[in-house]
Amino acid sequence: MSPLIKIKDVRHAYETASGPLPVLDGLDVTVQEGGFCAVVGPSGCGKSTLTRLVAGLMHPDAGEVWLHGDLVKAPRSTVGMAFQNPVLLEWRTILQNVTLPLEIVPDGLKGAAAKERARYLLSLVGLDGFEDKRPSELSGGMRQRASLCRALVHQPEVLILDEPFGALDAFTREDLWQTMHQVKESEPFTAVLITHDLREALFLGDQVVVLSGRPARTQYVMDIPQTTRPTLDDLYTAEAAERLATLRHQIEIAQGRAAPEEAS
Ligand SMILES: Nc1ncnc2c1ncn2[C@@H]1O[C@H](COP(=O)(O)OP(=O)(O)O)[C@@H](O)[C@H]1O
Ligand SMILES: [Mg+2]
Secondary structure, eight states, rough: EEEEEEEEEEEEEEEEEEEEEEEEEEEEEEEETTOOEEEEOOSSSHHHHHHHHTTSOOOOOOEEEEOOOOOOOOOOOEEEEESSSOOOOTOOOHHHHHHHHHHHHHTTTOOOHHHHHHHHHHHOOOTTTTSSSSSGOOOOHHHHHHHHHHTTTTTTTTTEEEEETTSSHHHHHHHHHHHHHHHHHHSSSEEEOOOHHHHHHHOOEEEEEEEEESBOOEEEEOOOOOSSSGGGGGGGSSSHHHHHHHHHHHHHHHSSOOGGGGGG
């Protein structure tokens, strides 16, 4: 396996009315091809900024972002994104929402092939039968499933998930975690997941990156051995409890509530 995403010593400050606001200062993240990188860190530390860098939606002041051996300099159509708010278009059916990116990306599937691809993804996430519904006819969890299909429809190399499950209730969220694992078995993407939920990071990630408080640097990286089709019970083993405690402690350090010396 080779690194698909490489973020090297990235620094960035936003220009604001009250002067420059440094958001990233020494960000290093490497994600292997087919890997699943979960990123956690204090609110406002620069996590969404990281996703914009990977998508090529912004340029860092310093440092480099590489995707598949290419320096990222412009927005990429080989990236799919899903957010906390699924923003589906109400005047389109679920199927038409999912096929939307294919109308935009160059060389996207068209016509019957586009619909077939969308139907396949919708069935993969358990939404068969909902193709012709409108977004408002679906529950929050179902809308998020549809949003995931839309992010994947053009077979992106990289799937960016920015707190996609954050607004869902705990049971719906856990259902979606399991769906993510199923989708991952059939779709060959490399994922970056931003989350506030340490259990989610542990369940989905094969790597968890903890960012420091703003300006964010890579504070801690945990590698997680992934089993195929983990179950929720795996989150309640002694090993998982130990990992969660370590991550929680790292977050406390990032928030300035624990001293770094205490870290082991
Ligand atoms: N375009 C922008 N211009 C100025 N400040 C911004 C801009 N985007 C984000 N910020 C600020 O940068 C910081 C990091 O933002 P963000 O990456 O969205 O954090 P996170 O996703 O970790 O909560 C926040 O303080 C935010 O207010
Ligand atoms: Mg954010």
